[in-house]
Amino acid sequence: MELRTDLALIGQWIKPNSHVLDLGCGDGTLLAQLHEERQVTGYGLEIDDNKIVHCIEKGVNVIHTDLNQGLSDFTDNSFDYVIMSETLQAIHRPDLLLQEMLRVGREGIIAFPNFGHWECRLSLFFGGRMPVSEALPNPWYNTENIHLCTLYDFEKLCEELGVTILQRAAVDRYHRPRTGMRILPNLFAEIALYRFCRQR
Numbered sequence: 001m002e003l004r005t006d007l008a009l010i011g012q013w014i015k016p017n018s019h020v021l022d023l024g025c026g027d028g029t030l031l032a033q034l035h036e037e038r039q040v041t042g043y044g045l046e047i048d049d050n051k052i053v054h055c056i057e058k059g060v061n062v063i064h065t066d067l068n069q070g071l072s073d074f075t076d077n078s079f080d081y082v083i084m085s086e087t088l089q090a091i092h093r094p095d096l097l098l099q100e101m102l103r104v105g106r107e108g109i110i111a112f113p114n115f116g117h118w119e120c121r122l123s124l125f126f127g128g129r130m131p132v133s134e135a136l137p138n139p140w141y142n143t144e145n146i147h148l149c150t151l152y153d154f155e156k157l158c159e160e161l162g163v164t165i166l167q168r169a170a171v172d173r174y175h176r177p178r179t180g181m182r183i184l185p186n187l188f189a190e191i192a193l194y195r196f197c198r199q200r
Contacts, residue, residue, distance in 0.1 A: 006111050006191055007033075009169050010083060013109055013195045014038060018080035021045070021105060023067055023097075024087030028055030035060075042079060068092045071100040079105040086191070088112040090144040095157060102163065102198050111193040114170075116150030116186045151186040158196060167195040 007030045014020065016038040022031050025044025028051075034040035044062040046052050055062035065073075067084075068091060082105035084097075089112050091097050101108040114120075149157075151170070158165055170189030172178055178188065185192065 006171055006193060007085065009193055010085060010109050010111065013167060014040060014081055021074070021079045021082045023082065023084040025055065025060070025062065027051050028058045028060030028062060030083070030085070031060045032058040067097060070096070071104050074104040076103055077106060081105055081107050081109055083109045085111040086113065089148050095161065098157070098163065099161060107166070107195060107197045109195050111191055112149070112154070114151055114186065114189045114192050115148040116152065151189065151192045154192065154194065162199040163196050164199050165194055165196050169193040
């Protein structure tokens with residue numbers, strides 16, 4: 001199976017034989033691929049019943065849970081990596097969940113849509129309206145996104161929480177890296193990916 005580019009990038013950051021927790025794991029595609037290619041073990045957490053069925057069909061260990069309730073079911077340092085791909089913006093308290101990720105995991109990996117992208121800026125500046133794009137496809141009144149942020153916002157939060165950013169990648173709506181995104185990621189990236197750990 002071929003992974004979306006953002007998930008493939010996440011996969012490259014994970015060492016073989018690691019123990020992984022995937023928050024908002026969707027249909028389990030990433031975990032299934034990591035298990036097959038890198039002998040990764042672990043669990044996915046998902047709230048959508050239909051996606052849970054797909055996880056089970058793929059042989060992925062999945063737990064039905066609401067991430068807004070935290071990760072209290074897991075002990076400190078239970079995992080090598082805790083992943084959250086394109087779910088951060090739908091969490092009530094991203095700051096608390098970020099801390100929980102680094103309590104239960106040695107490293108965290110996050111991907112989220114960048115609200116600082118130039119199309120979002122133009123939509124607000126010229127149209128005076130919340131943007132709708134392929135990366136943010138729903139109107140403001142019918143979206144799960146409640147905490148949109150930019151790359152700079154996320155990096156500032158990491159600084160405030162004492163989180164060390166180990167790697168950053170920036171991709172477009174088709175999950176491909178481009179030259180402009182390497183030069184001015186906060187302006188040109190539609191989706192941002194970060195690998196991070198507790199301050200060393």
